[in-house]
Amino acid sequence: MGQITLEKVTKSFGEVEVIPPLDLTIEDGEFTVFVGPSGCGKSTLLRLIAGLEDITSGTIRIDGADATNIPPAKRGLAMVFQSYALYPHMSVRKNIAFPMRMAGIDKAEQDRRIEQAAAALNLTDYLDRRPGQLSGGQRQRVAIGRAIVREPSAFLFDEPLSNLDAALRVGMRLEISELHKRLATTMIYVTHDQVEAMTMADKIVVLRAGNIEQVGSPLDLYHAPQNIFVAGFIGSPKMNLIEGAEAKKHNAHTIGIRPEHIDVTEGSGTWTGTVGVAEHLGSDTFFHIHQTGLAESLTVRAPGEVNLRHGDTIHLTPREDQIHRFNAEGLRIP
C-alpha cells in the first residue's frame, strides 16, 4: 500500500513561502514525477513528504492515516538522494543492511534480502567494496538497494540520475522503470529533465514556484497543456509560441504549435522564412527559422534529411488541428 495525499500543505522558510497551499493525491502503485524549473520547490515538496522538513500547515496522509507529525523513519518511505548519501566507511553490504539492522530484522532475513537486492541490481560482485571504490552508476544502484530492502510503501527519488553521464542515465532510467513494474510500489521521482518525466511517469506533476501548474499523464500534458508554462515546458524541442496578428486569426492571444506539427512544404506554404541553424540528427532535422514575421525564431522538425542550408528560403505549413490556443492570461482555450 502506498497512497499519499497532501491536503492544503504549505511550507515557509522564515518569511518566504516556498509552497503555497497545495493539494495532491498520489495513488497506490503510481509512478509520479515532479517536474519543474530549478528552485520551484520540487525537493522541498519531496522532503515534506519524507518528513525531513516540517510542514508549515496542512495535512499529509499516507494510506489515509494522518502522517503529518510522524517522524521520517516511521512513515515507511525510502528515499534515494541526489548525492546517493551512502555511508562511506561501511561496505556495500553493510550499507544495504543498515536500515534492516536499525529495524532489528534478524541476520538470516537480512542476508536473504541483501542477496536478492544485489542480484536484482547487479551488485553481487561488489558487496564487500566501499562506496568510494564504486563508479557513479554502481553507487546509485547501492542507494536504490538500500531503499528496496526496507520494503517501503513508497520510494522517493530526488534527481537520482543528475550526477550520471548521458548514456548511463538512459540505462538507469530503464532500470528504475523496470524496478517499478516489478515491485509495483508507489514511486515519487523528482527531476528537472522533462525527457525523464515523459518516459518514466504514469503521472506528471508540473510545478512552478511551488504551485501545481498541471497534473496528468505524459500524453495529456503533451496533447492538452493547460497553460503556456506547461506548453513550453513539456516537449523537446520546445513548442513555438506565436502572438499578435497570426494568433488573432485563431481568436486567441497566443497560439502554440510544436516543431513536429509543422510541415516543410515545397514551393509554397502558409508561412515563409529563412533557415538559420539546421541541426542534422540523421533521423530528424531541426531547423531554426527566422524572418517569418511571426516570432523571433521558429523551430521545425522535418523527418529524415532535408537538403536546406543556412540562408535558404523555406515554406512551412502548420497542421491546423494541432494548434493550441491560449488566452491573455495564458490559459488554454478549449
Place this chain on the structure above:
Amino acid sequence: MATKHSRSAARLMMAPAVILLLGWMLVPLTMTLYFSFKRYLPMRGGDQGWVGFENYVRFVTSTAFWPSVQATLIIVGSVLVITVAFGVLLALLLDQPMWGQGIVRILVIAPFFVMPTVSALVWKNMFMDPVNGLFAHLWKFFGAAPIEWLSQASLTSIVIIVSWQWLPFATLILLTAIQSLDSEQLEAAEMDGAPPLSRFGFIILPHLARAITIVVLIQTIFLLAIFAEIFVTTQGSFGTRTLTYLIYQRVLESQNVGLGSAGGIYAVILANIVAIFLMRIVGKNLDA
C-alpha cells in the same frame, strides 16, 4: 620537475630550509648525546671526563624514574581521553544553529590563547586554593570540607588544568570535521530508522575518526613535554613529577648535566615508543 636542470635547481633552493631544520634538530640532539656520556657538574668541578653508560644506569635505577614515567603516561592518557570526549560533545553543540554562535565559538577557543604559566597560576590561586579558591567556596556552600586540590588530588588537578588548555584545540579540529559531514548522510540515516544515538555512533563518529586521530597525535607530542603547569603548581611533588620535570630537576636543581642528558635520551625513546604505539592503533585512520 621533470628535467635534470629543474631538479637540481629545486634542490639548491630547498637546501637552506633543509639545512636549517637539520641543524635545529641535530645540534641539540648531538649535544645531549655528548653530555649524556660525561660526568659534567657545572658548579662542582665542571667537565670531569667520559663515564660510559654510568649516567644511563643511574637515571633508570633512581627511585624517581618509574614513578615519573607512570605520572607522564597517566597525565597524557587522561588529558587525551578528556579532551577528545568533551571535544566531540562541544563540537556537536557548537555545530547546532544557535543565537550568538560566533561569540560562543570565540569564547570556547579562548583558553588556547592563555599562556600555560598564566592559566596554571589562575587555576592554582583562583580555583584550587583551599582557603580562597572558588572550589573551596563551592564545597563550603554545600557544607563539605574543601579539598586541598594540589596536594590531595595533585595528578587530577594537573589533568584538569591541562585538559582545560587543550580542549579548545580538540574542539576546533573536531568542529571543522563535523561541519564537513554531508547532511544528506544524516538524513539518509534518519530515514533508515536510526535514532539519534545510532546516528552518532554509526555516522558521525566514523566520520570523525580521522580528525580524532590528528588530535590525539598532535596533543601527545605536546603533552609529553608539559612543564610550566607543573612548575607553577606542585613543583613536581605529590606524585606529579613527570619525566620532563625529573630531567629538569636533575639538570638545574642537582646541577648534573650528564645525568639530565641521559634522562633526555630516555624521554626521546619514550616519545618514540608512544608514537609507534599510537601510529599502530590510530594511524590506519590516516590512510586513504
